[in-house]
Amino acid sequence: MIQLVAILSVFVLGIVFSLIGAIKLKLAEKLGIDDAKVGGLISTLMFTSIFVVLFIGPLVDAWGHKPFAILGFLLSGAAIFLFSTLKSYKGVVFACILLGVGGMCVNTVGNTLMTVVLFGGQNAPAALNFGNMFFGLGAFSTPFLAIFLIHRLGLSKTVSLIALIAFAPIIFALVTTTYPALPPAGFDIANAVALLGNPAVLVAALALFCYVGLEASMGGWITTYLTSVGLPAGKAGGILSAFWIAIMASRLGTSGVISPENGVTAILALALVAAVSIFTMTATRSNALAGTAVVVTGLAFGPIFPTIVGVTFSKINPELYGSVFAIIFAVGLLGATILPAAIGILSKGKTIQKSLIVAAVTALALAVIALIMGRV
Known part of the structure; x- marks a missing residue:
């Protein structure tokens, strides 16, 4: 239950x-x-x-x-x-x-x-x-x-x-009735505040700033992007659905192989795949390749959020999971408010295809952060 x-x-x-x-x-x-x-x-x-x-x-x-x-x-x-x-x-x-x-x-x-x-x-x-x-x-x-x-x-x-x-x-x-028991010593707010100086928490927050911003950007701009490269609206909507299905499928598929030990490597590899696929979206003139790149991006995106959170939790006392999640998810939501807007602003006077370069660079930044995550 x-x-x-x-x-x-x-x-x-x-x-x-x-x-x-x-x-x-x-x-x-x-x-x-x-x-x-x-x-x-x-x-x-x-x-x-x-x-x-x-x-x-x-x-x-x-x-x-x-x-x-x-x-x-x-x-x-x-x-x-x-x-x-x-x-x-x-x-x-x-x-x-x-x-x-x-x-x-x-x-x-x-x-x-x-x-x-x-x-x-x-x-x-x-x-x-x-x-x-x-x-x-x-x-x-x-x-x-x-x-x-x-x-x-x-x-x-x-x-x-x-x-x-x-x-x-x-x-x-x-x-x-089987919820996890509260800590016998009770909750100390000082321990939660101290998380703001924990390197593992801060790096995870930066990683989620990038990832949640990327997911929000792709979800918000994919149909606009696909129609701008010549796909009809109906087909663009279908590819957007395929993007979300790809995210779900890759999460399910990786749940059997991902672990705290290989999680950082997975984040690094997936961020690099996402960067390549988004760069491809910005450069291609082929409708078929554009649609394929969107789906590949979804496959790469899927495991990143849960793996960032899971790897971070594996380094923290379970009694503070709520406080850790609060910090890193709040920063992630900041990314979701800033990055899609930045792409939209950049597209003025250009095309949404060219402005997606912001997302590609963000995916590369996420890969760099993954390297740091493995060292803290």
């Missing part, structure tokens, strides 16, 4: 992060807002998440996983339901704030719990690769569910159904 709580936590996180993108066209029509204000909703979710995760992480270490699993499923479901009922932009901004709080609860619970309850608690990188496949499943299935149902049921009923899916795992969170 505890394994279900961990896996369903990251599944719901996938729903949280994909919801606005999945319903943005109909939501904008309902609220009478333009793309800039839709972007404002996404920014609200991201900035809320950055600040909230810094508090949730240490609190999970102090109070345990159960209260935040319950709170996360409750708030995520409630926030999504508000999207179906509220009719004002300010109201939906509030829903985004609530969604950020709920999302960071399930995020922290899922990613810290999986390392303890999967693979016997002995292989954090493998556990996180396997578990985070379900994050991809949540993020991938939400847009498909929205597309399929909105034309049949309308926006309100569709979003209400997604809210129910996000809320339902609270049953498992409530009835599960």
Whole structure:
């Protein structure tokens, strides 16, 4: 049962992060807002998440996983339901704030719990690769569910159904009794603060700044890139789906072979593959090669996030996993706010294809950081 709580936590996180993108066209029509204000909703979710995760992480270490699993499923479901009922932009901004709080609860619970309850608690990188496949499943299935149902049921009923899916795992969170025990000596906030000077934590934070920024950039710009090189919109959307499937597949595939011992080598190799594939995207004039490079990038991306977190956890006392995750994920979210915007700004007066050079250089920077990670 505890394994279900961990896996369903990251599944719901996938729903949280994909919801606005999945319903943005109909939501904008309902609220009478333009793309800039839709972007404002996404920014609200991201900035809320950055600040909230810094508090949730240490609190999970102090109070345990159960209260935040319950709170996360409750708030995520409630926030999504508000999207179906509220009719004002300010109201939906509030829903985004609530969604950020709920999302960071399930995020922290899922990613810290999986390392303890999967693979016997002995292989954090493998556990996180396997578990985070379900994050991809949540993020991938939400847009498909929205597309399929909105034309049949309308926006309100569709979003209400997604809210129910996000809320339902609270049953498992409530009835599960086998959560990890709190440390006998209690939680000392000084130990959490001291992590800010831990080289392993700081290097992991830089690595996630690069990786989360890369994933957000690819997810946000792939269809624009593919249509700019001549692919029709429908095919571009299909390749974007293949990108996310590749991420899920590579996480599942590597969960059987990844370990704390080979994790840094894997990050280095995968970052280099991603750099080459993104450089290829910036240079090719072939539609087929462009699509292939996108899918290869997804395959390379998949294991990087869970392996960075897992390798870092393997160097830290499990009693501080929540605090560690709070620091490194908050920095990762900063990357997700800065890098996609930088690519967009650079594309003005150029093409999105040429501006992806920023992503390629970031992948190379991640490879360099992986080398440092192996030494701290």
